[in-house]
Amino acid sequence: MKTTDKENWLKEYTEFTTSDEVSVPPGIFSNLKKRLFPNPWMVFGKVLSIHVGVGFLSLGICHQFGLNPFNTEHSLMDWFMRVGGHNFCMIACGVFFMTTTYLLANLILSLEELETIRRFEWLQSGVLGVASLAAFYFFGAELVATFAGLWIIGAFIGALLAIEGSYKFRRSLA
Amino acid sequence: MGKSDLADKSDEDLMEIYKMGNAIAFEILFERHSGRVLGYLSKRLKLPREAKDLLQEVFFKLHRSRHLYNRTLPFSPWLFSITRSIWLDFLKKRQLEDATEQEQLERMVPTTQEFAISDSNAGIEILNQLPANQKEAVSLRVYDEATFEEIAIKLATSPENARQLVNRGLKRLKALLGPRKE
Known part of the structure; x- marks a missing residue:
């Protein structure tokens, strides 16, 4: 900072510290609060909507528990199975299923909404994971406890990595 | 931590608590400083609505920059720097809009005059x-x-x-x- 800039800054700062306080209408803080701290339920609603859409579409690429609504020939599931066997496949499918949701959410949601997700990441990932398994079951998937457990672990890993990675990326851009 | 527990804390302490995710600390900082920020902005802007919009932007930027706050430095100059940068950004944006419009006017006026004469x-x-x-x-x-x-x-x-x-x-x-x- 040049001397004149510094002098100007100091002059303005003195003016700032001695400024008369103006009454702030209460609506301003409530507006700000809504922007900075979005309602967790609203954010969860948005993530859930994204998850329903993305999760369904992702079945075209990775058949979860054999579900193949688009009748596609190739699936990441088969590849995971060949590469690492059944257990690895379950974990990898869980990772894929949740990662796609949170990566898309990263593009749609605001940084403050991502912060809200981050505050409840365990709870939210758990609820989404269990709800997804329930949906698979509802649509005819045969769930075996061990595999479902491995899938849930994968879902947690995918969700937490995607949430943290997305948040850090967006934070660096802000 | 409730509002009453935080009310006696210094601004610097509140910023630290706020960085850890406590929204009440932010509320207290807003209560303490928003009047002064609005006073400073109101002196520079003719329209109260613009000053109120910028006040929100100041605290929005404070929120987004909170991880950059260094606890060893006093809070007030930091807040002022944010306020000043928001104000300068606003001025730049306005000047840019005025310049664009002026350019448009300069292109327009001779044409309309020529047309009006003919x-x-x-x-x-x-x-x-x-x-x-x-x-x-x-x-x-x-x-x-x-x-x-x-x-x-x-x-x-x-x-x-x-x-x-x-x-x-x-x-x-x-x-x-x-x-x-x-």
């Missing part, structure tokens, strides 16, 4: 093709050289809206007049 009835006819509020806003700005605040008062609208009406009117007028003769 065929004043046709000129009026073209101006009449604009919606009533755009027509009035353009006339006030181009011929009477009125400020946006003055146009806003005459049209019973906000200065921002007056600015938009002029811009839209000029664009439409330009399209109606066709390419400028060199």
